[in-house]
Amino acid sequence: MGRFIARRLLIAIPTLIGVTIVVFITIKIIPGNPISSLAGMNSTAATRAALTHRLGLDQPWPVQYFDWIKSTVQGDFGISISRQTPVRALVFSALGNTMILAFAGAVVAFVGGILLGLWSALRRNHVDGGVASGTSVVAVAAPQYSVALVLLVVLVVDNPIFPSGGMYNATGGGGFPALLDHLVLPAIAVGLAPMGVIARIFRSSLIDVMNQEFVSSLRARGLSKGSVLRHAFHNTLPSLFTVAGLQIGFLLGGAIFVEILFTWPGLGQLIFQAISSRDYPVIEACSLVLAVAFVLLNVVIDTGHALIDPRVRQ
Amino acid sequence: MTTATRIHTPPDISEALLEAPHPSRFRGSRPAPAPTEGTLTVEDLAVTFRSKRKAVEAVRGISFTVEAGKTLVLLGESGSGKSVSARAVMRLYSEAVTITGRATLGGVDLFDLDERAMQSLRGRDMALVPQDASGSLDPLRRVGSQIAEVLRRHGVEHGRKAARQRAADLLGQVGIPDPARAVRSYPHELSGGMRQRALIAIAIACEPKVLVADEPTTALDVTIQAQVLDLFAKLQEDLGMGLLLVTHDVGVARQMADRVAVMYAGRLVEEGPGTTVLGEPAHPYTAGLLRAVPTPETPRGQLQAIPGQPPAAGEAVDTGCSFAPRCVFAVEECRTDRPDLVPVGTAHWAACPVVNGRVPVEVGPSPAGAEAS
Amino acid sequence: MSAIEIPTGNAAPGRGGAAAVLVGTHRARRHVPLTVVIPGAFLAIVILAAIFAPLVAPYGPTTGSISQRLMAVGSSGHLLGTDGQGRDILSRLIWGARPTLLEGIVPVVVAGVIGTVLGMVASLSGRKIHTLIMRTLDVLYSFPAVLLAIALAAALGAGVVNAIVALTIVLVAPIARVAETEVARMRSADFMEAARASGASWPRIARRQVLPIIAPVLLVYCTALVGLAIVFAGGLSFLGLGIAPPHPEWGSMLNDLDQDLYNQPVLALIPAAAIFLTSVAFNVLGDGLRDLLDIHSETVS
Numbered sequence: 001m002g003r004f005i006a007r008r009l010l011i012a013i014p015t016l017i018g019v020t021i022v023v024f025i026t027i028k029i030i031p032g033n034p035i036s037s038l039a040g041m042n043s044t045a046a047t048r049a050a051l052t053h054r055l056g057l058d059q060p061w062p063v064q065y066f067d068w069i070k071s072t073v074q075g076d077f078g079i080s081i082s083r084q085t086p087v088r089a090l091v092f093s094a095l096g097n098t099m100i101l102a103f104a105g106a107v108v109a110f111v112g113g114i115l116l117g118l119w120s121a122l123r124r125n126h127v128d129g130g131v132a133s134g135t136s137v138v139a140v141a142a143p144q145y146s147v148a149l150v151l152l153v154v155l156v157v158d159n160p161i162f163p164s165g166g167m168y169n170a171t172g173g174g175g176f177p178a179l180l181d182h183l184v185l186p187a188i189a190v191g192l193a194p195m196g197v198i199a200r201i202f203r204s205s206l207i208d209v210m211n212q213e214f215v216s217s218l219r220a221r222g223l224s225k226g227s228v229l230r231h232a233f234h235n236t237l238p239s240l241f242t243v244a245g246l247q248i249g250f251l252l253g254g255a256i257f258v259e260i261l262f263t264w265p266g267l268g269q270l271i272f273q274a275i276s277s278r279d280y281p282v283i284e285a286c287s288l289v290l291a292v293a294f295v296l297l298n299v300v301i302d303t304g305h306a307l308i309d310p311r312v313r314q
Numbered sequence: 315m316t317t318a319t320r321i322h323t324p325p326d327i328s329e330a331l332l333e334a335p336h337p338s339r340f341r342g343s344r345p346a347p348a349p350t351e352g353t354l355t356v357e358d359l360a361v362t363f364r365s366k367r368k369a370v371e372a373v374r375g376i377s378f379t380v381e382a383g384k385t386l387v388l389l390g391e392s393g394s395g396k397s398v399s400a401r402a403v404m405r406l407y408s409e410a411v412t413i414t415g416r417a418t419l420g421g422v423d424l425f426d427l428d429e430r431a432m433q434s435l436r437g438r439d440m441a442l443v444p445q446d447a448s449g450s451l452d453p454l455r456r457v458g459s460q461i462a463e464v465l466r467r468h469g470v471e472h473g474r475k476a477a478r479q480r481a482a483d484l485l486g487q488v489g490i491p492d493p494a495r496a497v498r499s500y501p502h503e504l505s506g507g508m509r510q511r512a513l514i515a516i517a518i519a520c521e522p523k524v525l526v527a528d529e530p531t532t533a534l535d536v537t538i539q540a541q542v543l544d545l546f547a548k549l550q551e552d553l554g555m556g557l558l559l560v561t562h563d564v565g566v567a568r569q570m571a572d573r574v575a576v577m578y579a580g581r582l583v584e585e586g587p588g589t590t591v592l593g594e595p596a597h598p599y600t601a602g603l604l605r606a607v608p609t610p611e612t613p614r615g616q617l618q619a620i621p622g623q624p625p626a627a628g629e630a631v632d633t634g635c636s637f638a639p640r641c642v643f644a645v646e647e648c649r650t651d652r653p654d655l656v657p658v659g660t661a662h663w664a665a666c667p668v669v670n671g672r673v674p675v676e677v678g679p680s681p682a683g684a685e686a687s
Numbered sequence: 688m689s690a691i692e693i694p695t696g697n698a699a700p701g702r703g704g705a706a707a708v709l710v711g712t713h714r715a716r717r718h719v720p721l722t723v724v725i726p727g728a729f730l731a732i733v734i735l736a737a738i739f740a741p742l743v744a745p746y747g748p749t750t751g752s753i754s755q756r757l758m759a760v761g762s763s764g765h766l767l768g769t770d771g772q773g774r775d776i777l778s779r780l781i782w783g784a785r786p787t788l789l790e791g792i793v794p795v796v797v798a799g800v801i802g803t804v805l806g807m808v809a810s811l812s813g814r815k816i817h818t819l820i821m822r823t824l825d826v827l828y829s830f831p832a833v834l835l836a837i838a839l840a841a842a843l844g845a846g847v848v849n850a851i852v853a854l855t856i857v858l859v860a861p862i863a864r865v866a867e868t869e870v871a872r873m874r875s876a877d878f879m880e881a882a883r884a885s886g887a888s889w890p891r892i893a894r895r896q897v898l899p900i901i902a903p904v905l906l907v908y909c910t911a912l913v914g915l916a917i918v919f920a921g922g923l924s925f926l927g928l929g930i931a932p933p934h935p936e937w938g939s940m941l942n943d944l945d946q947d948l949y950n951q952p953v954l955a956l957i958p959a960a961a962i963f964l965t966s967v968a969f970n971v972l973g974d975g976l977r978d979l980l981d982i983h984s985e986t987v988s
Contacts, residue, residue, distance in 0.1 A: 018826030022835075026842040137974075141967040143918040145925060145941065146959035153952040213449035216406055220444065221464045221516060222437030224430075231452050238454075253833025257922055261945060275841050275926055287838040291830050298829075309454060310500040 004306050004313050005299075012299050019291045020072070023284055024065050030280055072288070078281035082274070087285045090270060095289050097167060098266035101190060101259065102251045104183050108191030109247065110240075113198025121203040121210075133203065139196025144254035148189035148261040155185060165263035186262045190254045194247040198240070205239040206232060238312070241305035248297050252290055354380040354403070354440070354524045354556055359415035361395070361402045372398045374580040375415070380524055380556040385546075387567040387588065388560045389603070390577035391624050396560045397445070399577070400526050403558075404442060405432050420523060438468040441517035445529040447510040451501040457512045458482065458497030461519055468520045484515040489545055507538035511545070518549055524556040525549075531566060543569055564607040568592050573661075576600045579625050579636035582655060586662030594672065596664035599637045601673040635666070643668045722975030726968035733965060737784035746775040748782035749933045757951045768954050770940070771947045772933075776957055783935035783958070786847045790920035790929070791913050791965075793851050798858035799909045805859065806866025807897060810874065811889040821867065824860040832857050836919050840928040847930050850923050854916055865908050869901040903980045911973030914966040921962040937962050 043051075052058050056067050077087035116132050123129030156164045162185050163169075168178045209215065209232045218228045259268030267286045274282035306312045361373040373395040380386045388396040401407060403417045405424065417424040419440055427435065436442075444450040452460055461484055462477035471477040478497065485493035488511040501509055510530065517525055527546065531539040543566065550557055559570055567574055571588030576597065584597040595601040602620035622640035635641070638648040645668055655663040658672075736743050745764075751774030758769040767776040809820040827835065839853035873879060882892050923929050924938025932939065937958045944955035 014822075015826065015829045018823075019829055022826060022830065023838070026838050030842045137971075138967060141914055141918075141963070141970040143921060143959070143962050143966060145922065146963045149941065149945065149955055149959045152948060153956055157948055157952040213444065213446045214452050216401075217442070217444045217450040217513070218452065219406055219433075220404060220436055220442035221467070222433050222435065223463070223467060224433055227463075227467070231455070234454055235452065249831030250833075253831040256833060256837065257925060260925075271837065271841075272926055275837075275928065280842075283838065283841050287830075287834060290834050294831050294834075295829055311453065311502050 001306065001313065005303055008299050008302050008306075012295055015295055016292060019295060020069060020288065021065070023288045023291065024068060026287070027068075027280070027284055028061070077285040077288075080274075080279055080282050082277040082279045082282075087281050090282065091267070091285045091289050094265060094267045094270045094286070095293065097264060098252070098255050098259065098268065098290075099293070100179075101183070101186055101255050101264055101266055102248075104187035105190030105194070105251045105255065106244075106248075108187050109194035109198055109251070110244075112191065112195040114202050114240075116195065116199035117202030117206065120199065121206045124203075124207070132199075136196040136199035136203070139192050140200065142193050142196070143257075144189055144193055145257040145261060147192045148186070148258045151185045151189055152261060165261075167265055182262075182264075186255075186258050186264055189258045189262075190251055193254065194250055197247060197250075198243055201239055201243045202236060205236040209235045234308075238305060238309045241301055241308060245298050245301045245305075248301065249294055252294060353382055353418075353420060354558065355416075355418045356399070356403055357416040359399060359402060359413070359417065361398050361407070362412040364410060364412065369412075372580055373402065376575075376577065376580075376582045377415075378575045378582070378585065380558045381572075382523065382556050383550065383554045384572040385550065385557040385559055385570050387571035387574045388558065388577060389562070389564070389567050389574055391562055391603075393624060393626060394577040395580040396562075396577045397528050400442075400528050400558060400560050404436060404440060404526060406442075434468065437464055437517075437522070438520040439522055440524045440526060441520070441522040443510075443514055443517045443525065443527040443530045445532060447506055447513055447533055448501070450513055451509060453501050455500075456497070457485070457499050457501060457504065461485070461497075461512075461516050464516055464519045470520050480519075481515075484519055485512065488512070488515045488518070488549075489541070490515075507534055507542065510534060510538075510542055514542070514545065514549070518553065518555075521553050522555060524558060526558045526560070528560045529562070530559070532561075532563070539566075546570065564592065564603055576603070581636065582663075582665065583637065584662075584664040584666075585655065586659065586664075590659060590662050596658040596662060596669065596672060597637075597666045598641050598643050598669055598673055600664075602640075643673075720975050720978050722971050723979055724975075726972040726975065729968045730965070730972065733784060733968075734788060736781050737788055740781045740785060744775075744778040744781040746778040748779050748935050749774065751775065757947055757954070759951060760953055760957075767957055768951065770943055770954065774935075776940075776944075776954060779935035779940055780937070780957065780961055783937050783940055784961075786930045786934075787917060787920055787924070787937045787962070787965075789847060790850050790854060790923070791917035791969075794854035794858050795909050795913045795916050797851075798855045798862050799905065801855075802859045802862025802864075803866045803898075803901070803905055805863040806868075807870055807893045807901075809863070810867045810870035811893055811897070820863070824863050827856070827860040828864070833919060833922060836923060837926065837928070840923050845928045845931065850920060850929055853923070853928075854919055857919070858912060858916065862905065862909065862912070866901060866905060869904050870897055873897070873900060907973050907977045907980065910976055911970050914969030914973070917962060917966050917969065921958075 056064055059067070075088055077091060079085070080087050080090060083090070113136075116136055120129045120132035120136065123132070151162075152164070155161050163182050165182075167182050168175075212235075215228060215232055218231055223231075255264075255266060256268030256271060258264065259266045260272045263269065267290060271283060271286045273279070274286070302312075356379070357377045358375050359373055359377070360371065360375050363370045363372060376395075376399060378386060378388070388399065390396045402411070402413050403424065405413070407413065413425065415425070419435070422435075422439075424432065424435070451457065455463075458478055458481045461481035462471070462474070465471040465477045465480055466474075471480050482493040482497045485496045490496045490508055490511050496504065496508065496512065501512070504512065510533075514530075525546075530546070531542050534542060546557060546559075547570065549555065557570070559566070561567055567588065571592070573586065574588045574591040575585040576583050576591065576599065578599050584591055584595065584600045586596070591600060592604065595604060599620070602618070605618045606620060620640055621642075624640075625636060634647075634649040634651060635644070635653050638644040641648065643666075648668060653665040653667050655665045656667070658664045740748075745766075751769060751772050753773050755765075755769050755773040756771055758765050758773075760766075760768045762768055765775050765777070767780065770776055770779065805820055805824070809817045830838075836853050836857045839856055840850050843849035843853060879892065879896060882896050887895070920929070921938035921941070924936040925942050927939065927942070929936045929939055940958040941955060941962070944951075944958065948955055
């Protein structure tokens with residue numbers, strides 16, 4: 001198992017390098033000259049050249065890339081243009097909040113998806129099973145921001161059951177209960193579409209497994225219905241892990257929009273504000289941090305997959 | 315076990331009956347043997363698969379008995395209903411499949427048990443060795459834990475440790491070279507032959523009275539096949555189990571059978587002692603099966619395939635004899651009157667009134683004989 | 688990678704069990720399923736309305752007076768009400784369909800062509816080229832799709848064309864991957880061997896043998912992908928990376944109307960519903976086309 005993790009991490013390294021290259025390229029294609037905005041309109045050519053040299057912008061791209069990587073690894077993400085504070089502090093506190101939201105969304109997606117999928121699989125010849133199945137099909141296509149808006153209208157504006165946004169009470173307090181209260185709706189909004197995907201895949205995987213030869217063999221061994229279902233469920237886990245790997249990106253991406261609508265202080269909000277103020281260092285840092293988190297989460301998921309399924313370990 | 319005593323007393327067959335030009339029908343089920351510990355008796359079993367469009371009668375009323383310590387081979391081509399019969403007896407089909415008839419194991423009526431009682435009987439009193447060795451083990455669980463699960467489920471072993479030890483013993487018993495290692499293996503780490511042995515170990519874990527083996531060697535190499543068959547014979551001797559062996563392979567039947575029941579299109583066409591049925595068949599279909607199998611004596615080029623194709627499951631015409639369309643002996647009556655099993659010898663029945671208990675040795679090449687392979 | 692697979696799910700066709708095997712499947716004569724007809728009709732209406740927006744829309748997209756702001760749904764003269772600046776929402780919805788549909792459809796078409804070619808080249812040419820293409824695409828694949836679209840669009844700057852470019856780049860990798868898998872699936876088929884043995888070059892094999900077979904699979908996949916692209920396009924426009932205000936686009940309308948959520952909560956739901964319904968329609972259409980074309984592909988089904 002240790003070898004599997006080591007190998008998986010090794011594979012992640014070129015991916016991470018690729019990710020940094022893509023982010024670096026997006027920096028380079030940003031229109032406008034950073035020097036003129038930094039040095040001011042009426043700066044002399046000499047000061048500009050000096051500044052260009054000091055920032056290393058006269059170096060070839062590969063050199064610039066390595067310099068950028070070096071400072072990034074050391075935690076230097078630059079200074080936010082609009083706030084004039086180091087980007088690092090902004091990004092990492094936001095990253096934590098986004099992870100909380102994405103995790104809660106994942107809980108909604110998996111618990112809801114498994115229940116919905118189980119229902120539609122076990123009752124697939126009945127009306128209610130069909131309804132469950134249809135629900136998951138519709139949920140799959142529901143944009144997370146549309147869901148967020150519906151929840152806002154129904155459960156915040158029309159019936160003020162849940163708080164409208166933020167993470168804690170207006171005074172900034174409230175602790176864990178307040179956090180949960182603020183988390184419910186955004187988590188549902190983030191998790192609903194992945195829930196539909198998981199329900200569909202869990203349903204087809206469970207039906208597939210139940211039709212496999214070994215299930216009938218388990219019954220022939222005299223195992224009870226519950227035991228057989230436990231074996232079957234166990235055998236759906238590999239496909240659930242596969243889909244988890246695919247859905248993490250959707251959870252993180254969806255969180256960006258949901259955060260804006262629910263004023264959740266995460267990376268999505270930060271990106272939104274940065275876009276409107278053209279705060280490029282912040283956009284880059286957010287992209288980089290989210291992409292790296294995505295790659296690392298996939299390592300974790302693959303490890304879990306390998307723990308479940310001995311066949312993947314080789 | 316009363317291996318020497320014939321429980322299945324042959325009915326008294328008079329010479330007159332045998333020589334009668336139109337043998338009277340042998341109606342109804344044969345006299346049921348006295349319920350004996352370990353005997354599986356199946357009477358008039360019929361299995362119907364229903365879908366929205368139609369109903370398929372895969373098995374149309376068959377009866378057989380598996381005695382303790384003996385082997386009954388259910389022989390037939392694919393689609394004849396042999397596997398379905400075996401699985402239906404173990405009640406492995408869902409409620410969507412209609413099963414009628416009677417099956418008793420040591421006097422217990424299997425079709426009368428509630429599902430819970432049936433569950434605890436499966437794997438304990440009657441166990442299955444499935445056909446597909448690679449697909450029949452849970453791929454995500456170690457072999458040892460799957461054996462231990464059965465042992466604990468049926469109360470053979472209680473402790474976790476004891477069950478694991480017993481699992482290793484069982485794997486040794488079925489001839490797996492390094493049982494301590496196999497216990498810790500996942501199914502995909504074992505070869506096909508080893509997987510089949512592991513499945514046999516699971517099946518014999520609770521020393522069942524009857525073992526149902528559904529084409530247990532079909533997927534294996536010939537050498538492994540022989541080893542597995544030897545293993546069955548040895549285990550049967552050691553444990554005194556009855557064995558219901560489902561196969562399409564005449565060679566396997568020859569090697570294993572005490573008795574053979576030949577199935578065609580959901581019905582038994584012949585049943586009798588292995589040597590008799592496979593030596594002097596009393597039904598044209600059995601004779602055809604045998605002629606299609608090479609033996610050292612078969613002259614080159616003399617192998618004959620049965621002309622035509624067996625009907626797809628449930629497609630058989632149910633008036634007359636299902637085999638009639640392919641039968642060189644068929645007369646008009648075969649297409650209108652369904653033949654019943656009639657006694658043709660000592661504990662030997664066949665469902666063909668035309669050949670009269672003995673398929674003539676000289677069978678001229680049939681019109682479609684050119685297909686012979 | 689993340690969301691790209693979403694619209695298609697991964698519904699492996701369940702095996703029918705013993706009964707189905709015994710019965711055999713007698714296929715009924717093939718009708719055009721309702722899952723094609725209904726979304727097809729809906730999308731035809733949406734697309735026609737967008738094309739003929741000047742004729743269909745009751746008002747101009749940017750005309751409105753502040754005195755008529757935030758009128759409710761069903762007000763006389765404003766069927767779907769007005770927004771915070773008194774502009775007719777129905778008209779903005781119709782006009783806004785133009786950039787939204789463009790950003791949903793064009794990237795899929797362009798990425799469909801590029802991705803199919805890349806996938807076929809990767810699969811049919813040598814090993815080195817295969818590794819080069821697929822590893823490069825893997826890097827794009829290792830971003831959450833939405834995030835990559837946002838990062839690219841933000842770097843390129845707001846605007847419909849830039850949004851289309853960003854979405855195209857995002858969609859190339861998944862389409863290429865599906866194409867590559869489909870070609871790999873048939874690579875060992877006999878007729879391919881025959882074509883190779885007869886000395887046909889791989890571009891010729893690709894055009895004559897491969898493309899006709901993988902085309903339906905990709906068509907189904909891309910149809911469903913348009914649903915996702917519309918959601919992404921809505922997202923970009925929601926973030927202000929779409930068409931420049933005051934011109935309407937569904938995503939930015941959603942953001943505008945969200946400002947007045949407490950005065951007229953229902954209004955904000957209109958563009959949200961438009962994006963949702965259009966996206967569902969493309970998804971269902973994809974499912975329906977799959978049934979119609981009788982495709983049993985693991986990558987798409």
